[in-house]
Amino acid sequence: MERELLKGNTPTLILAVLEEGPLHGYAIAREIERRSDNALTFKEGTLYPALHTLEQQGWVISEWRKTAGERDRKVYTLTPAGRAALEERTRRWDRFAHAVDRILKKQERDEESPSLPPNSAWLPELHPGG
Amino acid sequence: MSDQDSIPHPEPSTPENPPGEGRSLADPYIEDYLDRVYAPLVGVIPYTRRRDLIDEMRSHLYELVQTRREEGAEEEEALREAFRQFGPPRRIARAWIEAESIPWTRRQGWLASLLTFGGAALVAFLMVASPYSGGEDWFQRRNLGYADIWAGLVLPLFAAILLGYHARARVYLTSFFVLSAMILVASLLYLADLPSGASYGGFSSIYEFFAVVLGLYWILLAFIGIGIGTAFRRLVRWARLTPHLSLPYRFTPE
Incomplete structure (x- = not known):
C-alpha cells in the first residue's frame, strides 16, 4: 500500500520540497529522505519523469547551472502556479488523511462526534449489550 | 578500473559543452546502465x-x-x-514513456473500449429484445443468424484480447464492467414486461436467464481476453530484436 500511495503522491512531495527553495534532482531525493526520517524510500530515477511532468504543467521551471569546479546541475524552481497547486494538494491530502483517521481511530471519532452510534446500532443481535 | 581515490567526473553535455571534446573518461558501468x-x-x-x-x-x-565512497564503500x-x-x-524508461504518452494512450483506450464493448453490448441487447423473441422459445427460433452469435459472443472476446495487448487492462476492465452492468440492467428491465412463459430455474423466461448468463459471460470474458492479450504482449516483447534488454538488470562487474 505504501508504494502505491507514494507513486501517486511523488509530484506533491517534490513540490513541497521545492517550496523551501530551488534544488537539483539528487538533492530533492535526499531531502525527501531526510524529512521523512528515512521512512519513505523510492527509486530515485523516477523523480526525473515526475519533474518533467511538473515542468510541463508549469508548476516548476528548470535551468542548468554551472558550479565552480563541479559538474553542471539542472536546478528546479517552484513557480507561483506550482505553489498554488501545492496548497490545493495539501488541503486535499489533509481532508483525506483526516477522514481515514476518523475511521481508524476511535479516540478521534469520540472527540469530534460524541453522538455517533456504535456498531450495535446496525446489528443489535450481533452485539448484545451494546 | 580507475584511480582508487577518485571517480571520474565527466562533464555533462549542455549546449555550451558538446560531448566528445575535452570530456574525461566516463565510468563504463554507469554508461552501460544509462544506455539501458x-x-x-x-x-x-x-x-x-x-x-x-x-x-x-x-x-x-x-x-x-x-x-x-565517502562513507567508505x-x-x-x-x-x-x-x-x-x-x-x-x-x-525508469517506462516511467519516462508514460510521462510522454499518457493522455493519448488513455484516450485511445477509452475509445477502443467504447466502440468494441459498446458495439457488442448493443448487438447483444438487440438479440435479447428482438421482435422475433416475443413469446417464442429461444431454441425454436430458426432465424437466429451466425452474425448474432459472432457479434454477441465472439467479438467481445477479440476486443478483450486487443485491449489486453495494447493497454493497461485495469482501466478498461472498469469500463467493461460498467457496460456489462448496463446491459444486464437494461435486459432485465425490458424482460420484466415480456409475457412469462415456462419457468427456467426461477427466471420467468428463457430470455431473462439468457440476459443474466450473457452478463456473467462477459465478465468472465474480460479476465480471459485481457489475460490472453497481456500474455501475448509479453511474448512479443520477449521475442523482439533486443532480448537482452527484456531481462532484468544485473550489475555484473568484470
Missing part, C-alpha cells in the same frame, strides 16, 4: 531532450556513488548501491 535507460526512449523522446535527461541522471548517479559496492537506489533502468 536511453535505448527504449529512442523514437519516443527527441534527441536533445533525451541527451539532456541522460546527463541529469548521470550527474545524480555520480553523486550517489561519491556519497557511498569499495567502488563495486558503491556502484551496486547507487544502481539499486536509483532504480531498475527499465522501470
